[in-house]
Amino acid sequence: MSTRRTLPESPYLAAAGGRKPYRVPVWFMRQAGRSLPEYRALRTQHSMMAACFDAELITEITLQPVRRHDVDAAILFSDIVVPLRGAGVDLDIVAVVGPVIATPVRAAADIDALKPLDPQRVQPVSDAVSLLVRALGDVPLIGFAGAPFTLAAYLIEGGPSRHHARTKAMMLAEPTGWHTLMEKLTDLTVDFLRVQLDAGVDAIQMFDSWAGVLSLSDYRRYVLPYSARVFGTLTEHGVAMTHFGVGTAELLGAMSAAGPTVVGVDWRTSLVDAAARVGTGTALQGNLDPAVLLAGWTAVERAARAVVDDGRSAVDAGAAGHIFNLGHGVLPETDPAILTDLVAL
Template identity: 65%
Template structure:
């Protein structure tokens, strides 16, 4: 598997590539199969999860499939009243803001994500042996931000206020969310995924000092609790250039880099012995073939310099997810270029 080879310091048979949100609205077959089906409903239908997960692998020949799901799926499975609202994102019916709210948060039992683990079995039955299946979960901080704010936020003012004003309550909440995330990841690993990615999507809203004090211990516990599976653990957040070292030190084998920081610079920040993943700006996929080839050549050169300076390997990816309006053919051309450059 090229992705696993790159993640573990071996020589991949070809340059590995997969894209965050590669299964989604950029694909006409996805739009067709999701018509009149809610996002969360789709995430708990094992056969549908398998089909959607496999769609971009069939179309684009990516080197990995990533499980079709959402970071709030384990919250919903545990019994939190939430929905994913089109055009908005996750919306929490009763935000978590008091000690009573934290105490009332339910725990996740493995059998509550049985549809997810069943889907993994179906995917592994279809996925070629040369391709990897990536499982994932949201990190405790990002889950906490949704629960506290009640939905997406630009400022995270309620989240940061709880974090600083009541650190004891904050740590209780983060501890519960770490437990939930560990259960969800271990369920996926028991079902057979080849790697896992921990999305701390909104960690970039924090200073390094706040990250190290309030977030790192909980993310470190999550990654430590899945270390015994021996699969690559990928860690990623958006706007986290100043946190790359701290986010790697919590236990990542592969650190995801967004488009703001060159890969060789990122590798210097995190030090040797860790693979890097990234970091094409998603909008480049909309800019035409000439721009795409130019940017991919630049990123591949940066990745090669990173590996030469001590990074374990380079997995090509976007610096965030595929944008819904992206032409699916442009993604296919990008994968073809990456495999030939």
């Protein structure tokens, strides 16, 4: 196990840890990606999947937005389905479409066939983290993984889905199989995050991208226990842990109950309202609408200042801290200069 870096001056780690930062920290989900010309140049030579399993490419792509924007945190370049590939699942990341599973999980035999994470398969991820913690100086590195439910949704649907009908059907009609699947995927998520933590990441974020399709009662019954096991198991590492999903306004309290130190909020919910839902003692991250970044600097500045003010009010209302971010990932058509100016604001 690595020796964790000590970064006492990091505003991101201060806010995520419930301490008062000297300024509002800022970073962006999908800051390393298609909005950057240097990223697009690399991708002309390498597929997304190849890039996710090449330590030097992971390192370079992770560093690109830190160099360009001077953000307060780097997030490891990867993809939600990387641990599935690391467990031997036959899949690819198809341009425009997203992850595509060759043989979706539809029956008990498919669940039984799922294997645990093979650490050797994800060794490039571990190697990249080791390279990054040396290269980043005083900038913290956030590791990440998909939550068990979102991994299950990809496996069952076979790829991205609007309604996740097959996933819900299995969850409700075959609860025994569902819980067996979620136990396996919880182990997979824990193991993948442990690989990153052991290599030296300073914080982690778990993305439950599709949790917003669920009712609160279904989330509590079929999903929350597994997300809680991820956070509960990893608490011993002593790092900030963020829980994020899109369209999860009604789930924020339950997502907070899973045990993260930070809850991510999308643009549909004010930070003050989110603070009331998650309760005192949890920091908030968010929540500028990514589409605002396409509206010109005047609109961006006005909206960003409103988010900062909302975050300040949320802290006054009991939130442990506020980290400025978007309410979802950077859109590919975003002008990188807008992001640079936003960080400097």
